[in-house]
Amino acid sequence: MEKEKIKLLIIPFLFFISILSIIVISNNLSYKFEEEIANINELYIYGNHLNLKGTLEKNINLDKLELVLFNGKEKKYELLFEKQNNIISFYISSKKNNGILLDSLNISNNMVFLKATTNKKVKYYKLHNKTDYKETEYYTIRKNNNFNKILIKESKDTLNINVIPSKEDNIYDIVVDAGHGGIDKGACYNGECERGITLALAKKLKQELEKEGLKVKLTREDDITDDIKFETYGTDGRIDRAMSSKAKYLFSFHLNSGLQSMTGTEIYTTNNIDYTLAHSIVNSIVKNTNTNYSNNSIFRVDKGIYTRTFREHEITSFEKELKDKKIEPYNITTNTTYYYIIRETGGFMNGAYVDGRDNEKNEYYNTNVGLESYIMELGYISNIEDTKDIKDNMDKYVSAIKEAIIENICK
Numbered sequence: 001m002e003k004e005k006i007k008l009l010i011i012p013f014l015f016f017i018s019i020l021s022i023i024v025i026s027n028n029l030s031y032k033f034e035e036e037i038a039n040i041n042e043l044y045i046y047g048n049h050l051n052l053k054g055t056l057e058k059n060i061n062l063d064k065l066e067l068v069l070f071n072g073k074e075k076k077y078e079l080l081f082e083k084q085n086n087i088i089s090f091y092i093s094s095k096k097n098n099g100i101l102l103d104s105l106n107i108s109n110n111m112v113f114l115k116a117t118t119n120k121k122v123k124y125y126k127l128h129n130k131t132d133y134k135e136t137e138y139y140t141i142r143k144n145n146n147f148n149k150i151l152i153k154e155s156k157d158t159l160n161i162n163v164i165p166s167k168e169d170n171i172y173d174i175v176v177d178a179g180h181g182g183i184d185k186g187a188c189y190n191g192e193c194e195r196g197i198t199l200a201l202a203k204k205l206k207q208e209l210e211k212e213g214l215k216v217k218l219t220r221e222d223d224i225t226d227d228i229k230f231e232t233y234g235t236d237g238r239i240d241r242a243m244s245s246k247a248k249y250l251f252s253f254h255l256n257s258g259l260q261s262m263t264g265t266e267i268y269t270t271n272n273i274d275y276t277l278a279h280s281i282v283n284s285i286v287k288n289t290n291t292n293y294s295n296n297s298i299f300r301v302d303k304g305i306y307t308r309t310f311r312e313h314e315i316t317s318f319e320k321e322l323k324d325k326k327i328e329p330y331n332i333t334t335n336t337t338y339y340y341i342i343r344e345t346g347g348f349m350n351g352a353y354v355d356g357r358d359n360e361k362n363e364y365y366n367t368n369v370g371l372e373s374y375i376m377e378l379g380y381i382s383n384i385e386d387t388k389d390i391k392d393n394m395d396k397y398v399s400a401i402k403e404a405i406i407e408n409i410c411k
């Protein structure tokens, strides 16, 4: 009898599945693609967004160009485009940390193509991945202890985004980097050094973020003793620890030093990004602690926000330094991110360049999946009041930073 019941249930179930697949297949077939295929010339993930740039060689005047993700249903992203000599160049966003929010995609297999509208007439074009990155892998940020793996590669002559549930180990959401450590004490004033304060803060922040269900990796855990050297590169270095975590964000903590009159909080970012998260963090710190936006004006792009790339004279002197060592200079431009922790965790998008030609090597320098990284200078250790505030009210700093992170990346 039981078997009969199961049989009775299986038949309508199979019927339902076959109807469903007919609908999906026929929907899929309803797209008539043009002969011309658009090219993808740049494809990367920065933080938790996918960005791509491409070209379509076709002499048409477009009213609208969209990127379609099709999994039975269409999800559309309006593209920015310009036309020059019958070539249409398109991109999702000019900001590195904008584009397709990968965490918002449901578990599904998505065919990706262009939808071009001219005078209300629609044409579809497939997308050929011309980049060196034939297969790009990403893990979404945990929600209720679940996360997905996303695979981006060409399939059936067009780009494909496959979202599948993941149970893989050692996948992190966030990296917290306590600046300096061991023999590198950082800046020290009145018996206080950066290495101790940054580590205490990093550990507290990890704890708080984990209470919210995120998985957090520290780049260093405990030792602040004089004899330990924390490497930057190599398999146990900060960069490798950060990159192998498959995290999406990195927050590196420091205290600044300067003239007695210098005071306040600074957050450093890479260039060409949307500053929403940076604003949110620095505003939250200022609102919930006794500190203020830093009074330092060099590299400042907004209250408390600083974007630091190489300057011409820095590039020239660095080139000379390498030439003297008979090493071919790196391809550094005024677009290259200056601080190593932001640059080297940001792949080609931030101009990571440590490729082994000068002793050190970052295995991930050429990646197209980068961490969205920030350096936070939480006040000046050279200023007695700044140091006192961060030591006395560390919990307030930690909770202010945590609130801003959760609000922005777990929505």
Ligand SMILES: [Zn+2]
Residues within 6 Å of the ligand: 179, 180, 186, 187, 194, 254, 255
């Ligand atoms: Zn420092």
